[in-house]
Amino acid sequence: MKKHFKTIIGGLLALGLLALILFNKTGLLSKQNDRSGFVSGKQSVILPVHAMVMREAPLNDVLVAAGSVMADEQVEIAAEASGRITKIHFTEGSSVKAGDLLITINNADLLAQADRNNFQLKLAESREERQKQLLEKQGISQQTYDQVLTELNALRAEAALLVAQLDKTRIKAPFAGLVGLRYLSEGSFVSPGTKIVRLARVQPVKIEFSVPERYVQYVHNGVSINFKVDNSAETYSAKIYAIEPVIDMQSRSITGRALYENKTGEVIPGSFARVELPLMNLSEVLQVKAEALIPEMGKNKVFVYRNGKAQPQNVTIGIRTERMVQITEGLQQGDTVITTGLLQLRPGMAVELRQLDQP
Structure with missing residues (x-):
């Protein structure tokens, strides 16, 4: 019985050894090794990214403030x-002379x-x-x-x-201007102070805005500002003509007014105005998009595209606007800075440029 059992075990070992020799000759083991290498290669997939080439360009630093559009002159016509x-001698919505x-x-x-x-x-x-x-x-x-x-x-x-x-x-x-909608009709009885109609001069219009006191030195007569209103996509330009002589003690801000000609009457008094006050204008500086900058341990870095790979580069920044950041050290003209996929990037990672954005 024991002799028969040993014979069976010996036969199984011989069959196993023969099968190992056959697998090795047919290359099945090498194919498996190749397949495992393919799986490990997934860690080095090339990441598609967008980038921008560093070039010197003007950079304007502005302060954005909330403002209001006001009529040049406005009054509620009332009975005396x-x-x-x-x-009633006027038509609603018509223009009148002084x-x-x-x-x-x-x-x-x-x-x-x-x-x-x-x-x-x-x-x-x-x-x-x-x-x-x-x-x-x-x-x-x-x-x-x-x-x-x-x-x-x-x-x-x-x-x-x-x-x-x-x-x-x-x-x-x-004064000359536009009359609005009248509040009364002929035959109505009025007493002193009864409002009848509104009169406004809308050419030009005034832009009133306030800025924090630390920006007072930038607000003075003759300074040009840009502003936008919600009912138009256009950017308008106006000039400051007057400022308050004192800073408001409650808001710690100073109020100024600018004048816009409004020749076509497209800017309507009462509208909200998004005012941009120029702070600093730099003629030709290196700059990157704000989203390309990575703050890290009190410093800033970007990823630069070099020889098909992403390499980190520490930079020193200057002024910052809503979209762009000035680079004073760390980059030079011609460098290609990666602007997308920053969360997936690792030093030395292979990348593929899909689009070059303009600064």
Whole structure:
């Protein structure tokens, strides 16, 4: 029995040795080794990236501030006298000139008083002239003449008062501009202070903005600013013409105003304005996109494309804008800086340039 068992074991060992020899001759073991090498090669896959070539270009540092568009002049036209509106002389949304009659309030009683005063004034002037001639001939006393002259002057003062009261019933445009939507109709009763319509001059417009006090030295008359409004994709340019003489103690900021011609009227007063105040303009400097910069342990680095691989490079930066960062040391013109795939990059990793972006 034991002899038979040993024979079986010996036969199995012989078959196993024969099978090993056959596998080696047919190359199956070498193919398996090749396949394992292929699996390990997945760690060195080439990473597609975008990059930019370093070139000197202008770099402008700006401060972005919130602002508002204001009409050059704006006023709520209101009544100065009590009475009923007898006539509206303007069309809503139309332009008017300075001095144009806008509203007439019932003034029949004042006109009647003015007529009566006019008759009395003519009579008093004739009487004063006759009394003056008699005084020269010593036909009357000086006291009598003075009394007549006083009556004449009183009527003249009353005439001036009536003119002033009549002016309050004829509401005129204080300056040229656009009238808005009226709040009242003909026949409405108004009293002093009742608002009737808004008048605004929108050519030019003012841009009001505030900046923190540490930027005060950049805000002065004649400085050009750029601004945008939400209802247009265009960037507009205006010039600062006035600033507040003191810094606001609550916000610790200073307010300035700039003037924009607004010839076509596309900038509407009341709009929100995104103001860009220039701080520093550099003519020709090396710069990279902000997303290409990697902060690390208090320093900054970028990945540079060299001979098909990504190599880290420490850099020193200067001013920073919303999109770009100035490079003062570490790079030179012609270097290719990788701008995408930074999270996957490792020193010496193989990369493939798919796109070169412009600075």
